[in-house]
Amino acid sequence: xxETSAAAALWARYRAAEPSPSADPATLPWNEVLAxxxxxxxxxxxxxxxxxxxxLELLIAAAQSAATSSNLQAWSVVAVEDPERKxxxxxxxxxxxxxxxxxxxLVWLADLARLDRIGKDHGxxxxxLDYLEVLIVAIIDAxxxxxxxxxxxxxxxxxxxxxxxxxxxxxxxxxxxGLPPLVMPVFGLCVGYPxxxxxxxxxxxxxQGAVLHREQYSLDATRQPIADYDAILQDFxxxxxxxxxxxxxxxxxxxxxxxxxxxxxxxxxxxxxxGFALK
Amino acid sequence: xxETSAAAALWARYRAAEPSPSADPATLPWNEVLAxxxxxxxxxxxxxxxxxxxxLELLIAAAQSAATSSNLQAWSVVAVEDPERKxxxxxxxxxxxxxxxxxxxLVWLADLARLDRIGKDHGxxxxxLDYLEVLIVAIIDAxxxxxxxxxxxxxxxxxxxxxxxxxxxxxxxxxxxGLPPLVMPVFGLCVGYPxxxxxxxxxxxxxQGAVLHREQYSLDATRQPIADYDAILQDFxxxxxxxxxxxxxxxxxxxxxxxxxxxxxxxxxxxxxxGFALK
Numbered sequence: 001x002x003e004t005s006a007a008a009a010l011w012a013r014y015r016a017a018e019p020s021p022s023a024d025p026a027t028l029p030w031n032e033v034l035a036x037x038x039x040x041x042x043x044x045x046x047x048x049x050x051x052x053x054x055x056l057e058l059l060i061a062a063a064q065s066a067a068t069s070s071n072l073q074a075w076s077v078v079a080v081e082d083p084e085r086k087x088x089x090x091x092x093x094x095x096x097x098x099x100x101x102x103x104x105x106l107v108w109l110a111d112l113a114r115l116d117r118i119g120k121d122h123g124x125x126x127x128x129l130d131y132l133e134v135l136i137v138a139i140i141d142a143x144x145x146x147x148x149x150x151x152x153x154x155x156x157x158x159x160x161x162x163x164x165x166x167x168x169x170x171x172x173x174x175x176x177x178g179l180p181p182l183v184m185p186v187f188g189l190c191v192g193y194p195x196x197x198x199x200x201x202x203x204x205x206x207x208q209g210a211v212l213h214r215e216q217y218s219l220d221a222t223r224q225p226i227a228d229y230d231a232i233l234q235d236f237x238x239x240x241x242x243x244x245x246x247x248x249x250x251x252x253x254x255x256x257x258x259x260x261x262x263x264x265x266x267x268x269x270x271x272x273x274x275g276f277a278l279k
Numbered sequence: 280x281x282e283t284s285a286a287a288a289l290w291a292r293y294r295a296a297e298p299s300p301s302a303d304p305a306t307l308p309w310n311e312v313l314a315x316x317x318x319x320x321x322x323x324x325x326x327x328x329x330x331x332x333x334x335l336e337l338l339i340a341a342a343q344s345a346a347t348s349s350n351l352q353a354w355s356v357v358a359v360e361d362p363e364r365k366x367x368x369x370x371x372x373x374x375x376x377x378x379x380x381x382x383x384x385l386v387w388l389a390d391l392a393r394l395d396r397i398g399k400d401h402g403x404x405x406x407x408l409d410y411l412e413v414l415i416v417a418i419i420d421a422x423x424x425x426x427x428x429x430x431x432x433x434x435x436x437x438x439x440x441x442x443x444x445x446x447x448x449x450x451x452x453x454x455x456x457g458l459p460p461l462v463m464p465v466f467g468l469c470v471g472y473p474x475x476x477x478x479x480x481x482x483x484x485x486x487q488g489a490v491l492h493r494e495q496y497s498l499d500a501t502r503q504p505i506a507d508y509d510a511i512l513q514d515f516x517x518x519x520x521x522x523x524x525x526x527x528x529x530x531x532x533x534x535x536x537x538x539x540x541x542x543x544x545x546x547x548x549x550x551x552x553x554g555f556a557l558k
Contacts, residue, residue, distance in 0.1 A: 027333065034435075139418060143422035178496050219459050
């Protein structure tokens with residue numbers, strides 16, 4: 001893993017002279033952790049090999065090591081290995097094959113139920129739980145935790161892909177997993193050993209000029225990097241024998257119509273039906 | 280770093296026989312990445328030493344290597360080093376000393392403005408941007424990216440602490456950073472070299488029985504682990520010469536009243552004033 005140099009890892013991530021044309025990657029610090037993080041690929045084809053005993057617990061320890069707002073630890077996770085349950089969850093997430101085929105499917109939860117019961121057990125309901133802010137705290141907690149688990153599992157040779165489509169039909173996911181009120185399925189995560197016959201690739205990202213601002217934000221500064229990236233992404237797609245689409249078209253296709261949200265336009269109503277007041 | 284064993288790292292994280300009394304940590308896989316992730320501490324005291332040239336760009340490359348929903352990359356970051364600006368941001372975040380004193384303060388943004396302009400540049404507004412779902416996508420994108428940066432910076436001997444209080448006064452933060460509409464400050468992140476005279480400690484977390492569920496969620500299964508944790512946390516607090524409070528009291532104190540949200544009860548109104556329709 002650490003045999004990959006900074007220069008090679010940065011090239012794969014940007015397909016351009018990044019972080020900046022003037023920086024010499026040979027002078028950047030480099031280690032096993034950076035190599036693991038920079039090499040991330042979303043894995044959608046898995047071997048049937050189960051995740052070894054003890055590994056899930058190690059990943060959860062990694063997840064729990066992430067920061068959590070005020071130590072509230074407002075997240076939980078359901079680990080699903082039962083093939084029939086994975087099959088049903090696959091149906092709820094747009095029939096994604098990898099949700100069914102991965103040996104371990106983790107559903108990450110923004111969890112206010114555990115906090116709610118503490119309030120009720122002690123005779124004083126927690127008024128804060130009614131607010132959008134606290135749901136956002138829980139979503140962030142869940143995301144920080146999950147990303148730590150992803151870094152950890154990738155260091156062990158496992159692969160993963162996030163499944164945002166878990167939010168297509170939150171009520172069905174909630175019923176399937178027996179979730180109490182005030183628990184939101186945030187995203188799924190397929191976990192398993194990557195199938196070497198269908199290798200994933202490092203996907204190029206926007207030039208840093210489009211995402212990193214100094215002292216103040218400048219929308220105008222992002223225009224040229226975005227145009228550059230549109231071409232970089234099409235080159236990458238051609239190399240992958242995919243139809244070249246470019247980023248601008250991708251963005252428009254995903255967000256132009258409400259129908260493209262695949263049911264997630266009703267997320268607010270779904271959250272209310274799961275007990276969130278969203279004040 | 281890798282000299283820390285799995286057993287020692289797990290003990291520091293749980294102060295109990297975790298992941299489970301029956302698991303032998305000596306049989307768990309272990310590497311530099313796991314050691315880095317498990318050793319996370321929130322750092323609130325920094326040396327004035329600046330972050331070395333090129334390091335910020337490396338951290339952003341790590342951040343951009345995180346997964347992003349549909350490759351929309353709906354986040355940005357503003358890097359603040361100007362002492363006066365850090366001072367003002369400190370005022371907006373409850374006068375946290377470390378926001379002022381850290382050499383580098385990163386404000387992570389859920390960014391729909393970049394996408395919005397693509398729609399407008401191409402003559403078709405993006406209807407999806409009006410929905411709560413897409414803001415949540417952007418918040419998750421920002422959190423996954425930031426956590427990758429945290430893991431990366433910790434591997435380089437730097438430390439960090441998340442600053443959720445950036446959401447206390449979103450409009451002021453937005454004005455200070457020159458944010459356009461449809462950009463939400465999600466959290467801040469102090470970055471710098473930890474002051475060895477004020478070392479941070481690994482904070483114990485809930486037993487895994489309170490956060491990890493198998494196949495289906497069980498709220499009842501969490502009661503005993505929570506009671507155990509309440510005692511573990513008080514022992515830790517005594518060891519740290521802090522007033523022992525316990526977790527149950529912490530949760531109640533943070534969430535029992537609307538006043539405890541420190542202004543964040545109006546986050547929804549603030550987001551609407553920043554241009555989010557939250558449909």
